[in-house]
Amino acid sequence: MKIESSLILRAAGHFLLPLLIIFSLFLLLRGHNEPGGGFIAGLVAAAAVALYMFSMDIQTARKILYVDPRDLIGGGLTLAVLSGVPAVLQGKAFFTTLWWPVTLPLLGEVKLSTPLFFDIGVYLVVVGSVLTIVLNLAEAEDHD
Amino acid sequence: MNLSVALPILIPLLAGAVSLVFWRSHFAQRWIGVFGTGALLWAAIVLLLQTWEEGIQVMHMGSWVGPFGIVLVSDLLGAIMVLLTGITGFATALYSLVAIPREHEKFGYYPLLHLLLAGVSGAFLTGDIFNLYVWFEVMLVASFALIILGGERAQMEGAIKYVTLNLFSSALFLSAIGLLYGITGTLNMADVAVKLGEVSGEEQGLVSVISILFLVAFGIKAAAFPLFFWLPASYHTPQVAVSAIFAGLLTKVGVYVLFRFYTLIFAHDTELTHTILLWMGMLTMLTGVLGAAAQFEFRRILSFHIISQIGYMILGLAIFTPLAIVGGVFYIMHHIIVKANLFLVSGLVYRLRGTYELKDLGGLYRSHPWLGLLFLIPALSLAGLPPLSGFFAKFVIIRAGIEAEQWLAVAVSLLVGLLTLYSMIKIWNEVFWKAAPAERTEEAPAYTHQGNSLLMYYLPIAALALMTVLIGVFAQPIYLLAEGSAAQLLAPAGYIEAVLGVQP
Numbered sequence: 001m002k003i004e005s006s007l008i009l010r011a012a013g014h015f016l017l018p019l020l021i022i023f024s025l026f027l028l029l030r031g032h033n034e035p036g037g038g039f040i041a042g043l044v045a046a047a048a049v050a051l052y053m054f055s056m057d058i059q060t061a062r063k064i065l066y067v068d069p070r071d072l073i074g075g076g077l078t079l080a081v082l083s084g085v086p087a088v089l090q091g092k093a094f095f096t097t098l099w100w101p102v103t104l105p106l107l108g109e110v111k112l113s114t115p116l117f118f119d120i121g122v123y124l125v126v127v128g129s130v131l132t133i134v135l136n137l138a139e140a141e142d143h144d
Numbered sequence: 145m146n147l148s149v150a151l152p153i154l155i156p157l158l159a160g161a162v163s164l165v166f167w168r169s170h171f172a173q174r175w176i177g178v179f180g181t182g183a184l185l186w187a188a189i190v191l192l193l194q195t196w197e198e199g200i201q202v203m204h205m206g207s208w209v210g211p212f213g214i215v216l217v218s219d220l221l222g223a224i225m226v227l228l229t230g231i232t233g234f235a236t237a238l239y240s241l242v243a244i245p246r247e248h249e250k251f252g253y254y255p256l257l258h259l260l261l262a263g264v265s266g267a268f269l270t271g272d273i274f275n276l277y278v279w280f281e282v283m284l285v286a287s288f289a290l291i292i293l294g295g296e297r298a299q300m301e302g303a304i305k306y307v308t309l310n311l312f313s314s315a316l317f318l319s320a321i322g323l324l325y326g327i328t329g330t331l332n333m334a335d336v337a338v339k340l341g342e343v344s345g346e347e348q349g350l351v352s353v354i355s356i357l358f359l360v361a362f363g364i365k366a367a368a369f370p371l372f373f374w375l376p377a378s379y380h381t382p383q384v385a386v387s388a389i390f391a392g393l394l395t396k397v398g399v400y401v402l403f404r405f406y407t408l409i410f411a412h413d414t415e416l417t418h419t420i421l422l423w424m425g426m427l428t429m430l431t432g433v434l435g436a437a438a439q440f441e442f443r444r445i446l447s448f449h450i451i452s453q454i455g456y457m458i459l460g461l462a463i464f465t466p467l468a469i470v471g472g473v474f475y476i477m478h479h480i481i482v483k484a485n486l487f488l489v490s491g492l493v494y495r496l497r498g499t500y501e502l503k504d505l506g507g508l509y510r511s512h513p514w515l516g517l518l519f520l521i522p523a524l525s526l527a528g529l530p531p532l533s534g535f536f537a538k539f540v541i542i543r544a545g546i547e548a549e550q551w552l553a554v555a556v557s558l559l560v561g562l563l564t565l566y567s568m569i570k571i572w573n574e575v576f577w578k579a580a581p582a583e584r585t586e587e588a589p590a591y592t593h594q595g596n597s598l599l600m601y602y603l604p605i606a607a608l609a610l611m612t613v614l615i616g617v618f619a620q621p622i623y624l625l626a627e628g629s630a631a632q633l634l635a636p637a638g639y640i641e642a643v644l645g646v647q648p
Contacts, residue, residue, distance in 0.1 A: 074164030081158050087207075094150045095206040 042126025
């Protein structure tokens, strides 16, 4: 797909991609107690890559992903399901939340938890499925 | 903590996720399919044994105690249904090894199959009405994708009807959930049952409205009269392994929910609902069997017979005596195995002759006598001939009808049994007995790229046929199982106590 994109869009695409990805990670991490979470963060990240695709072209967009979006779906789904397992190993009901407080330099105490891994899984599934659809549609149009 | 209740949902979910990870390798996906469904079958057997020995099993997901959290509940009916899911899933996965074309595997047949099984098991095990809705959607989304896999014109046509009516039913389901939540303030099934027992007189009318809304919604899902059109329009279009699992499981989820709701939740005012159910059951039986009589395509005949058989199960629920419920549960057990098997047989016939049209088929008994026998077992069982499973299923329901003095229902059941026999004999005559049409004598395999081994076709068919015979021969233990589940259904206090931990 060769899009006659404007100079403004091309220039903005370069800057917006990292910003939007960071914003999506911010949404992902704040999602536990405040609005946000894996689903919406995944949509933002997918939108960022889609915007990049419009400003550049499909091959470049695929290249910055490093992996095939379909791998993200499988990996994310597996991670989400497995995030319920640690509770079982401790003899609790499936999906019972477990907390692991970790003290990091600079950041202070960070609470890792199983819902975080569930959310990351959701994030990957959403990014993977939206991009699979978008990239395939763009390529199908390309073939016409 | 009771992991075995969650396993029948987790295993197919995990198997689906892992087969997505290996989406490049068809080989890995096939064997994840076999082992995943095999593990599901094993988990289902464990769950049924545990439920039989220790009573109703409950698991509070994420340690959030009901009625606030989502509970998974396995009573005998739920456990039996999960076991049937495991059996059908495993048989289909084996069959799929040879019967699913490579292009379909490429478009995600196996992940979708696992997702479908997870949705079905989830619907059987959940104790929360909204969670039930979610599992229904999981199941439907997977089935939408499976039904159009391959993208042929006939499939699209069938899928539009299938999707439209099912979405309509989901919308009704959701509205009914909203109303129910408005009255009771809870969606935990056990809690709803308690709260509905306490509603004031003026709200009783609204409760009846809600119960009818649910009845219509699940009537559509179960393909009951008068909203069954989507089923014969769509079930003959996808790959036969997909047809088999749809035919065996999907409509039965609707029937299961009817059994659950109209014994547990809407059991206070049975006058209205169960009269409607009675007529619904009888008309479903009649229209289904008459529709089948007019068909001359293998899978279309079988599709119409799903509808008529659904009628028997609903009849069992409608008569609402202990014996009738036993009959209904027995019928579900018999029907799922037999129906899935008949579809698998039709797939093997297609593999051998390349057509489903009865007029183009013939002479198969001469060339494949064993296949003829393997067709006759489920076919005659469906028609209700002793000593096969269908005889006992029909016998219990008709006996219950006589005891309840529902003479019309008894007459309809007997007539429908006779017409079923007519349809099955029609298939037997056309496909197996008559001489093959001249231009079709040589084998015309539909697809040969999966190797030519017929063993993997015969294996699941023979195993399911054996099960049909065994259910007939060992009817007593199966009857005891059905009796146990009926006793639990008719004494909802036990279910409520198991879930909420209090005496209602």
